[in-house]
Amino acid sequence: MTDLADQNARAPLGGSADLDKIATSPAPHAAGTAPMREMTADLVVIGAGSAGLSAAAGAAQLGLSVVLYEKGEMGGDCLNTGCVPSKALLSAAKAAAEIRDAGKFGIETTPPRIHWDKVKQHVNASIATIAPVDSQERFEGLGCTVIREHAKFAGPDTIISPTTRVKARRIIIATGSRAFIPPIEGLATVPYLTNETIFSIPEMPKHLIILGGGPIGMEMAQAFTRLGAKVTVVEMGKALGRADRDHAEIAIEALRDEGVTILEGYKATKIEQDGEAIRVLTEPKGGEAWTLEGSHLLVAVGRQTVFDGMDLEAGNVDHDRRGIIVGDNLRSKSNKRVWALGDAAGREQFTHIAGWHASVFTRRAFFKQGTKADSLPVPAVTYTSPEVAQLGMTEAEAREKHGDDISAPSFKFEESDRAIAEANTEGEVKLIVRKGKLLGASIVGKDAGDLIQLVSVAMSNGLGVKDLTNFISPYPTRAEGVKRAANAHYADVVFGKSARLLVSLLQRIP
Numbered sequence: 160m161t162d163l164a165d166q167n168a169r170a171p172l173g174g175s176a177d178l179d180k181i182a183t184s185p186a187p188h189a190a191g192t193a194p195m196r197e198m199t200a201d202l203v204v205i206g207a208g209s210a211g212l213s214a215a216a217g218a219a220q221l222g223l224s225v226v227l228y229e230k231g232e233m234g235g236d237c238l239n240t241g242c243v244p245s246k247a248l249l250s251a252a253k254a255a256a257e258i259r260d261a262g263k264f265g266i267e268t269t270p271p272r273i274h275w276d277k278v279k280q281h282v283n284a285s286i287a288t289i290a291p292v293d294s295q296e297r298f299e300g301l302g303c304t305v306i307r308e309h310a311k312f313a314g315p316d317t318i319i320s321p322t323t324r325v326k327a328r329r330i331i332i333a334t335g336s337r338a339f340i341p342p343i344e345g346l347a348t349v350p351y352l353t354n355e356t357i358f359s360i361p362e363m364p365k366h367l368i369i370l371g372g373g374p375i376g377m378e379m380a381q382a383f384t385r386l387g388a389k390v391t392v393v394e395m396g397k398a399l400g401r402a403d404r405d406h407a408e409i410a411i412e413a414l415r416d417e418g419v420t421i422l423e424g425y426k427a428t429k430i431e432q433d434g435e436a437i438r439v440l441t442e443p444k445g446g447e448a449w450t451l452e453g454s455h456l457l458v459a460v461g462r463q464t465v466f467d468g469m470d471l472e473a474g475n476v477d478h479d480r481r482g483i484i485v486g487d488n489l490r491s492k493s494n495k496r497v498w499a500l501g502d503a504a505g506r507e508q509f510t511h512i513a514g515w516h517a518s519v520f521t522r523r524a525f526f527k528q529g530t531k532a533d534s535l536p537v538p539a540v541t542y543t544s545p546e547v548a549q550l551g552m553t554e555a556e557a558r559e560k561h562g563d564d565i566s567a568p569s570f571k572f573e574e575s576d577r578a579i580a581e582a583n584t585e586g587e588v589k590l591i592v593r594k595g596k597l598l599g600a601s602i603v604g605k606d607a608g609d610l611i612q613l614v615s616v617a618m619s620n621g622l623g624v625k626d627l628t629n630f631i632s633p634y635p636t637r638a639e640g641v642k643r644a645a646n647a648h649y650a651d652v653v654f655g656k657s658a659r660l661l662v663s664l665l666q667r668i669p
Contacts (some may be wrong), residue, residue, distance in 0.1 A: 203327040208235020210501030211333035213517030219302040228310035234293035247285040252385035275363040312474030336462040336502035345430040364455040371459035372398030374541040391420040403601035481505035487531040540608035548607035551599025568647035577635035588640040
């Protein structure tokens with residue numbers, strides 16, 4: 160079955176759901192107050208982010224009655240304060256970096272002048288261009304009833320808001336996540352930034368201090384450095400700690416070469432404000448302590464799910480600090496009417512996972528298929544330059560589990576004719592293989608997030624490393640690197656002693 164939920168989230172205006180199917184009636188009310196609207200629906204969706212919108216669109220276009228609650232901005236974190244603005248900012252920063260690097264192609268330029276207000280205009284224009292796809296008007300056109308209020312449980316099958324009570328056959332919690340604020344002494348007393356506020360600051364930071372060396376922290380570090388700010392990253396462990404270590408180090412070194420200061424193994428212990436300056440006191444695992452002074456502080460140490468005021472207990476919905484407690488079907492273990500999608504499900508926190516969860520819900524709830532949330536490998540990409548893309552197991556994880564029974568064939572971009580022509584040969588493709596089966600892959604380099612999709616298709620459909628050798632790759636492209644890494648796995652078989660002996664014997668045949 161195709162990915163119906165994801166397709167429907169981007170379908171044209173005009174849906175098939177019949178609004179008359181949503182039964183409404185006024186409820187008793189106190190004198191002088193507006194009546195509480197009583198409704199019944201096939202599906203209530205709480206949260207109009209990537210997961211909620213995809214599921215709501217799919218259900219509405221299948222002819223079901225849908226009530227969609229969203230108290231904030233339609234489109235959720237990804238559109239308004241996450242993926243879209245961050246990639247727009249990175250694109251502006253990349254343009255500035257390409258001007259500075261033009262000399263290597265024999266092109267003489269002057270240093271770029273950064274106009275922060277105009278950069279923000281580009282970011283806001285990107286959001287505004289995409290916003291109609293996620294708008295209230297579009298989803299009402301699809302047949303959803305959209306209620307822009309805070310929703311909470313009033314019972315296992317009932318959701319209420321200030322004006323509405325809905326009894327639902329199924330309920331989706333897709334409330335997303337927000338930046339986790341660590342309990343650092345003094346942090347609450349200073350004006351810190353998160354992903355929700357970093358894109359609208361009035362002026363370019365003189366010195367941006369970033370707590371957290373994960374994907375968000377590292378992307379923002381490079382973007383603001385390229386746009387002219389001084390940037391220091393403070394990371395308790397290893398920066399990009401979930402990526403392949405060899406490949407993470409290539410990206411980290413690239414950022415350092417551009418001027419980003421990255422302190423790995425440092426813990427922020429106290430934060431103070433001195434006039435307009437923010438002071439961060441750090442404690443190292445070993446070595447010299449640093450006291451940093453900056454103009455702005457960005458907190459990017461992780462994310463936490465959002466269930467504020469939802470009264471999950473009234474809905475008999477069990478949860479922990481990660482999210483709703485669900486099975487591999489994304490269904491609440493304590494209330495079978497309830498499903499959790501996206502960040503609320505307590506799994507990987509990616510927009511593409513939210514879309515996949517909506518597809519799993521649609522397949523299971525409406526088509527009664529047995530699709531599992533964890534049935535496919537999950538790609539993760541950090542959009543620095545170079546990009547770092549990870550799929551499945553890292554080499555270290557595979558060796559820890561299988562020992563020397565794995566191989567890690569690779570192909571360096573310094574051998575890629577396309578990369579040489581582009582004067583950008585940094586990085587490599589690495590495959591993780593065991594007995595011909597693909598366990599994972601890591602790619603670092605330009606367009607790594609696009610290239611890793613070749614491996615993702617193979618792994619998701621049960622193909623092995625051999626299948627990555629059996630296609631014609633156009634020349635010259637970076638995608639050739641995936642095929643050539645797969646070919647490297649068979650180098651000894653194809654060109655080794657046994658192969659030479661076999662060819663020698665076969666040559667005797669006329």
